[in-house]
Amino acid sequence: MKLVKSLDKSLWVFHVNSGSCNGCDIEIVAALTPRYDVERFGIKLVGSPRHADVLLVTGPVTKPMRERIKRIYDQTPDPKVVMCVGTCGSTGGVFYDSYTLDGPIDDVIPVTIYVIGCPPRPEAIIDGVVKAWAKLEELRGETKKKEGKK
Amino acid sequence: MNGMDILMAVIGSVLVMLFGIFFGLVFKGIDRVLSARMQARIGPRVRQPFWDVGKLFSKENIIPExxxxxxxSSAPVLGLASSAVMLLYLPLGPLAPVLQGHGDIILMLYLLVIPSLAMVTGGFASGSPYAAVGAQREMVMMMSYEFPLAAVVVSIAWKLNVFGIANPFSITSIASNPIWMNSGILGIIGSAILLVVLIIVTPAELSKIPFDAPEAETEIVGGLLAEYSGRNLGIFYLADAVKTIVMGALLVAIFFPWGIAGIVGLAAGSVGAIAADIAFFLLKLFLVLFVSVTVIRTSFARLKIDQIVYTYWAPLTIAALFGLVLIIWDLNLLGIEWYPQVLGGW
Structure with missing residues (x-):
C-alpha cells in the first residue's frame, strides 16, 4: 500500500447510509454546498465505491446492512479511510443495544475517524477530514521509517 | 516515408500526446475553478486534476471477478491512445499536424467514435449492471450526436468544394480557408448556426453535463466507469482530458484558425511569432472549451437519454441543415449585384 501525497489533496468520498435517519446525510450535503464548499480541498462526492478514497458511513448499522457495509468496504480500493459520521454510528446513540442493530460501525468495519454529533455540523465533518489528513500523515511517516530501517 | 520521417513522427507523437495530457488537465482545473466561481464557490486549485491523477495511479487497481x-484492462488504454491519435491530425496553432497529409476530417469523424466505443467495451466487459446500462446509453448517445456533427462537416466541405479548393475534406485546407471567408450576410449567419451546433455537440462527445447520462453518478453510480478503479480509472481520466483538447482544437481549426503574430507585427516564422501563436491558440482553445463545456455544464441539469436523442435528432439536426441551406443560398446570391453590399454597409 502506497500513500502518496496527492491522496490528501484529492479525497473522493463515497457516502454509505447504514440505516441513518437522514440527519447526518443532510449535513454531509450541506458541507458540499457553496457555503462550506469542500471542493476547495479537492474533496468530491463520487457515485461508486470503486472510485472512493473515503467511506463516509452514517447510521447505526441495521441488521440487513451489516453484510452490505462489509461488501462496500471490500469494494473500495486501498488505501482507504473510513469516516463514521454521527453519534449513532459511533456508539449507537439513542438506539444503543437495540435488537434491530448490529452496530455500531466499528463492530463491522475498521473506522479511522469518528465525528460525533446528532447530527454533526458541517464544520465538524470538515474537522473530521482534517483529522483524516493528520492520520494519513502519521501513516506516511511510519511507512517511511520502516523503509528507512530496511 | 523514410526512416527520418518515421523517427520525427514518433517523437512528434510523444510530444503531442504530452501536450494533450498536460493542457487537458490544466483545462480540467480551469473548468472546475470557473464552474465553482459561477456557483459562488471558491473551488479547487487549478492543479487539482494533477493531484487526482497522481492519486488514482497510486491506488489499488481492482479487476472485478x-x-x-x-x-x-485494455479499454482504458485504447481510449487514451485513440484520443491522442486524433491530436496528430489536428493543427495545434502554428504547428502543422504531425501526420499532415495522411488523414482528413472524415477520418476524424470515425476516430471520434473510438474513445466512446472503448468506454462502451469497458462498460460491457466489467460485468456490472450499472456499467451495462451506462454502455447502452453511451451507444444511443453516439448514434444521436453523429448526425448533426456530420451535417456540419458536410456543409464546410461543400463550401470549400464550390470554391474549387483541392482536398475539401482535408483539415489543413479547412483551417487555411475559414468558413467565414467569401460569404455574405446569410453565409455568416449560416456559419454561426453551424458553430452553435458544434458547440452543443462537444459536451456530448465528452459526456459532460447535461449530456452525461451514460456516466450519471447519482442514478447509475458512475455508469460506464462504475467498476473502474485505480490506474484504469486514471487512464480514462487522462483520455477524457486529451479528448477535451481534441474537441477544442477541432472547433478552433474549423471556425477560428487565425493566428495573432501577423497582427501584432512579429515576423512570420520567427521564434517569437510561433510562441505568440501558440499562446493565442491556447487562449482560443480555452475560450471555446469554456463556452462549450464549462458554461453549458454549469447552467443546465442532466437530461434524460430520450431527451438527449430528441435534442440531437430534431432541433440540432434541423439547425445544422438550415445552416447548410443558408450557406448554399448565400453562394447563389453572391452573383447578384446588390447582395454583397449588404455587409458593406456595416
Missing part, C-alpha cells in the same frame, strides 16, 4: 479481464 466477473469481468472479461483482458477487455476490461
Amino acid at each position: 466477473n469481468a472479461v479481464k483482458w477487455m476490461f
Whole structure:
C-alpha cells in the first residue's frame, strides 16, 4: 500500500447510509454546498465505491446492512479511510443495544475517524477530514521509517 | 516515408500526446475553478486534476471477478491512445499536424467514435449492471450526436468544394480557408448556426453535463466507469482530458484558425511569432472549451437519454441543415449585384 501525497489533496468520498435517519446525510450535503464548499480541498462526492478514497458511513448499522457495509468496504480500493459520521454510528446513540442493530460501525468495519454529533455540523465533518489528513500523515511517516530501517 | 520521417513522427507523437495530457488537465482545473466561481464557490486549485491523477495511479487497481479481464484492462488504454491519435491530425496553432497529409476530417469523424466505443467495451466487459446500462446509453448517445456533427462537416466541405479548393475534406485546407471567408450576410449567419451546433455537440462527445447520462453518478453510480478503479480509472481520466483538447482544437481549426503574430507585427516564422501563436491558440482553445463545456455544464441539469436523442435528432439536426441551406443560398446570391453590399454597409 502506497500513500502518496496527492491522496490528501484529492479525497473522493463515497457516502454509505447504514440505516441513518437522514440527519447526518443532510449535513454531509450541506458541507458540499457553496457555503462550506469542500471542493476547495479537492474533496468530491463520487457515485461508486470503486472510485472512493473515503467511506463516509452514517447510521447505526441495521441488521440487513451489516453484510452490505462489509461488501462496500471490500469494494473500495486501498488505501482507504473510513469516516463514521454521527453519534449513532459511533456508539449507537439513542438506539444503543437495540435488537434491530448490529452496530455500531466499528463492530463491522475498521473506522479511522469518528465525528460525533446528532447530527454533526458541517464544520465538524470538515474537522473530521482534517483529522483524516493528520492520520494519513502519521501513516506516511511510519511507512517511511520502516523503509528507512530496511 | 523514410526512416527520418518515421523517427520525427514518433517523437512528434510523444510530444503531442504530452501536450494533450498536460493542457487537458490544466483545462480540467480551469473548468472546475470557473464552474465553482459561477456557483459562488471558491473551488479547487487549478492543479487539482494533477493531484487526482497522481492519486488514482497510486491506488489499488481492482479487476472485478466477473469481468472479461483482458477487455476490461485494455479499454482504458485504447481510449487514451485513440484520443491522442486524433491530436496528430489536428493543427495545434502554428504547428502543422504531425501526420499532415495522411488523414482528413472524415477520418476524424470515425476516430471520434473510438474513445466512446472503448468506454462502451469497458462498460460491457466489467460485468456490472450499472456499467451495462451506462454502455447502452453511451451507444444511443453516439448514434444521436453523429448526425448533426456530420451535417456540419458536410456543409464546410461543400463550401470549400464550390470554391474549387483541392482536398475539401482535408483539415489543413479547412483551417487555411475559414468558413467565414467569401460569404455574405446569410453565409455568416449560416456559419454561426453551424458553430452553435458544434458547440452543443462537444459536451456530448465528452459526456459532460447535461449530456452525461451514460456516466450519471447519482442514478447509475458512475455508469460506464462504475467498476473502474485505480490506474484504469486514471487512464480514462487522462483520455477524457486529451479528448477535451481534441474537441477544442477541432472547433478552433474549423471556425477560428487565425493566428495573432501577423497582427501584432512579429515576423512570420520567427521564434517569437510561433510562441505568440501558440499562446493565442491556447487562449482560443480555452475560450471555446469554456463556452462549450464549462458554461453549458454549469447552467443546465442532466437530461434524460430520450431527451438527449430528441435534442440531437430534431432541433440540432434541423439547425445544422438550415445552416447548410443558408450557406448554399448565400453562394447563389453572391452573383447578384446588390447582395454583397449588404455587409458593406456595416
